[in-house]
Amino acid sequence: xxxxxxxxxxxxxxxxxxxxxxxxxxxxxxxxxxxxxxxxxxxxxxxxxxxxxxxxxxxxxxxxxxxxxxxxxxxxxxxxxxxxxxxxxxxxxxxxxxxxxxxxxxxxxxxxxxxxxxxxxxxxxxxxxxxxxxxxxxxxxxxxxxxxxxxxxxxxxxxxxxxxxxxxxxxxxxxxxxxxxxxxxxxxxxxxxxxxxxxxxxxxxxxxxxxxxxxxxxxxxxxxxxxxxxxxxxxxxxxxxxxxxxxxxxxxxxxxxxxxxxxxxxxxxxxxxxxxxxxxxxxxxxxxxxxxxxxxxxxxxxxxxxxxxxxxxxxxxxxxxxxxxxxxxxxxxxxxxxxxxxxxxxxxxxxxxxxxxxxxxxxxxxxxxxxxx
Numbered sequence: 435x436x437x438x439x440x441x442x443x444x445x446x447x448x449x450x451x452x453x454x455x456x457x458x459x460x461x462x463x464x465x466x467x468x469x470x471x472x473x474x475x476x477x478x479x480x481x482x483x484x485x486x487x488x489x490x491x492x493x494x495x496x497x498x499x500x501x502x503x504x505x506x507x508x509x510x511x512x513x514x515x516x517x518x519x520x521x522x523x524x525x526x527x528x529x530x531x532x533x534x535x536x537x538x539x540x541x542x543x544x545x546x547x548x549x550x551x552x553x554x555x556x557x558x559x560x561x562x563x564x565x566x567x568x569x570x571x572x573x574x575x576x577x578x579x580x581x582x583x584x585x586x587x588x589x590x591x592x593x594x595x596x597x598x599x600x601x602x603x604x605x606x607x608x609x610x611x612x613x614x615x616x617x618x619x620x621x622x623x624x625x626x627x628x629x630x631x632x633x634x635x636x637x638x639x640x641x642x643x644x645x646x647x648x649x650x651x652x653x654x655x656x657x658x659x660x661x662x663x664x665x666x667x668x669x670x671x672x673x674x675x676x677x678x679x680x681x682x683x684x685x686x687x688x689x690x691x692x693x694x695x696x697x698x699x700x701x702x703x704x705x706x707x708x709x710x711x712x713x714x715x716x717x718x719x720x721x722x723x724x725x726x727x728x729x730x731x732x733x734x735x736x737x738x739x740x741x742x743x744x745x746x747x748x749x750x751x752x753x754x755x756x757x758x759x760x761x762x763x764x765x766x767x768x769x770x771x772x773x774x775x776x777x778x779x780x781x782x783x784x785x786x787x788x789x790x791x792x793x794x795x796x797x798x799x800x801x802x803x804x805x806x807x
Contacts, residue, residue, distance in 0.1 A: 435647040435650065435651075437451075437650070437794070438450060438650070440475070440655055440656045441633070442564070442589045442633055443560070443561075443562035443588040444560070445514050445540050445562065446514075447473070447474065447475045447514045447656075448473030448474075449473045449474055449792075449793060450655060451646070451657060451659065452474065452475040452591070453466065453469040453474055453476050453660070454597075454598075454658050454663070455478065455517065455518020455543060455660075456598070456599070456669075456671075456771075457479030457480070457481030457518070457599075458479065458481040458486070458752070458756050459481075459670050459671070459759020460664060460670055460671045461479040461518070461669075462478060462486065462670045463478060463508040464670060465663060465666065465670065465785070466478045466508040466515045466516075467510065467511045467513070468785040468786075469785055469789070470511070470512065470514055470515040471511050471513050472785055472786060472789040473513065474513075474789060475514050475516060475540075475541065475656075476513065476516070477515065477518050477543060478504050478515070478516070478517045478518070479517075480519045480520070480530045481520060481523060481755070482724070482726055482759075483495070483500035483501055483504055484497045484499075484500040485724070485756065485761055486756075487504065489761055497529050498529050498533040499533075500533075501517070501529075502533045502536060505533070505538075505539045509540075514540045515541070516541025516542060516562075517534045517539050517542055518543045518545070519531060519534070519542060519543070519549075520547070520600075522546040522600075522697045522699075522727055523727065524728065524736065525725070528555050531556060532556045534561070535556050536556075538559075538561070540560075540562065541561065542562070542563050543565075544564070544565055545566025545567075545591070545600075546566075546600050548572060549565050549566075550576065550579045550580075551583075552580075553580050553583045553585035562589060563585065563587060564587060564589045564591055565590060566591040566592075566602070566637075567591070568601070568602030568603055568613075569618070570618075570625060572602070573625060587630075587632060589632050589633040589634070589635060589655075590633070591635045591636075591637055592615070592622050592637065593638050593658070594615030594618055594636070594638030594639060595609075595614075595615075595689075596638040596774040596775070597773055598664075598702050598774075598776070599660070599771045600701055601699060601701070601702060605691040608689055615638050615640075616652070619634070619649070619654065620652075620653075623653050623654070633655035633656055634653075634655055634656075635655060635656040635657060636649050636654045636656075636657055636658070637657065637658035637659070637660075639773065639775060640659055641662060641775040641778060642798055642801070643791065643794040660773060661679075661773035661775060662779075662788055664772060664779075665680060665779050665781075665783065666782065666784060666788065667782060667783070667784050670759060670760065671760075672757075672758060672759070672760045672768065674758075674768065675759075678704050678706070679770070682704055686704055686705055686706060687703075687772060687773075687774055687776055688703060688705045689702050689703075690703045690710065693710070693713040693714060693746065694749070695749070696748045696750075696751060701751075701771065702771060702772065702773065702774065703769065703770060703771050703772070704771070707758075707768060707769050708767035708769075709750070709753070709754035709757070709767035709768060709769040710754075713745055713748075713749040716746060718749075718750075719745060721745070721750055721753060722742040722752070722753070723753070725739065726752045727741070727751060749769060751769065753766040754767060754768060754769025755768075755769050755771070757769070758771075775804075777802065778801050778803070779802070780801065
């Protein structure tokens, strides 16, 4: 199948492939710009950019300055690029949105909670605003809220339960037949077609050209893929993280709930990742000291995180993912997240090679088939 173009808010992407925003510190400007250069939609993850750029450039950054700089870097080599902003990082959410829009980012994709206030934070101008949802109910809530703000989504990302990282389902809902991406998609597509008919991009478990072709044939306008770009030379994941993906077997990839993310959402992870393993074994003391996944206390200040005092039920996701992105490697134990098909990768590749595979230009001889696993 020859892949069609994808147009979002007047911006034409040569191939309907959106690189997932993998945080913390995996999807930065080197990866996003490489994907954009190859004709996909490259995405920077906004999570903890102030610390990551501070280490990279040996100076202190505000969240605003870090986001602005990384967005600009991702756009320098052309193509279409954007940023993924998690609702769960509530303390920095508004300023991150403003910085991205000021930097004239092409696309803002927002999930990790419902981005109900996104259109009201700043005038998006030419920037496309795209929510991530995992159910029709969530999409309906977003549309109703955004319509009160005078805006409709410019596209929608539908993420199923096979994606890496945070999942928008209760733990008992993940294996339900009704929540397979193939079954979630039709009502989402129907609803969107009746409310502006913007692109619907599907995500979660999509791995190769055949997967892309299958969902496009169902009526999807594009696909979002994170895991396929994780173990690449351009990814900013540590070498140890990439090797953990290459070495992973199907049984090594699990959905973690307790211990789990302080966001409260189920979290897909490689089970032998050091932070996950030590938390599961009860060897870690509470050590939350970065403060990104904060909720408000009774005084209305962002000061509460479940990982501050409970490392039996929750791992410190900020420290763990910062380590897997190279920020505090050797000081903190890393936490490795990956999509359900991560075990099918058996070597570190380049974005150029992967994009040719995904387009169907070349076969994927190095990938492990599900049958072989």
